[in-house]
Amino acid sequence: MTITSQGEELILDKERALYLPKHQLLAISDLHLGKSAHFRQAGLQVPATIGLSDLQRLSLLIEKYDPKALLINGDMFHHGLNTDIEIFERWRMQYHHIKFLLVKGNHDKLTVADYEAMHIEIHEPSFCLGPFCFIHDAPQNTKEELYPISGHVHPGVSIVGKAKQRLKFPCFYFGKKHAILPAFSLFTGLYNVYPKADERIFAVTPKNVVEV
Template sequence: MSSPAYVYDFEGSPCGSLRTRVRGTAVMLRPSGALWLEAERTLVVADLHLEKGSSYAARGQMLPPYDTRETLGRLEAEVAVLSPMAVILLGDTFHDRRSEERLAGDDAGRLRALAAGRRLIWVIGNHDADGPRALPGETADELELAGLTFRHEPQAGVHSGEVAGHLHPAAKVRASRGAVRRRCFVTDAERAILPAFGAYAGGLNIRDAAFSGLFARPPLAGALGQARVHAVGWRSLGPD
């Protein structure tokens, strides 16, 4: 099977997104870490882990309590630029099952505003298996759209057409002057795993054994830079 073609496209885009295809469906990998299906006017983000800061604080580990505000601000910016007809939250939107209770009133209002005039679809993850209780939107274990299957956790083995999150992929890019580590998309043009969108979510190196066996060929990393997504081949990636 021939290697997929990956093409940068800066025209008509507010920032340096990377256009490619997953199982023949055109997708745009955006520097924010969101995936955009232009033909379907659908925005997809994974692993927001809202209220992770307050979850840690409840266990005595104090973090600045601004992660939800920061994460929702970046999501609102994507919605403002793209005007999607649907937003898919690809699981682990909340960090735990009591996160919604801890959500500040103005942040809950921002989520309600995101749902106004569009579909808001909460795909269930392992951290938020109950789904939202008082917030608008639909819930689903998985979703079929444009020939792709959207679910939170990647299924073991090769699954063509799957778009998932859960693993929080990150790439360590080797260079002559050292290395840099970035959150990333990872895809072999048959399936894709999205980076974590949440401010405190962190990342797992895609050379980790958790990614073994998920791709039919050595995948490409779409490493997130400040203003563009950088396409990085497998041979340029190193372990932590």
């Protein structure tokens, strides 16, 4: 779905990504690479394919939009170095022509040297572009004249079907003062958001993005 925010065109993709055509920037939030490996190390039987599946989805988005830069709006890596991150390092080599930008989130705890080795440019606490300021959490910490776009809370919305069944979907939230991106990783929970009169919610369904 294409919308206009702050005078600019934005594309909301059903793969839980945001594309800014004017800036050729693809933005996602809460990738949480390494989360499944971290859980396996703790003895929980979590499939090893989760992180790989997310990277495959990201590859399809890169092929679709051909961005100059990929922005991860916090929580790129869930914990320390592990086998999932080794997979990412090999995957990253395919896209040496794309600038990788990371706005650090609460789970991003690798060393500066680790990020540099993977050719990831760090921004803390925010990355601002045009009328927007990407920040993982706490939109109040951005420049006042810019529109904050955050992540962190993994927003979701409940929709009641014709048979009164309740379905819950990830969503994009666009309020008067800030926006929130859905979590990109499929291995995350959802926090219900409830729109007010001057707010817009876009549910991410398996087929498309719909305003609710």
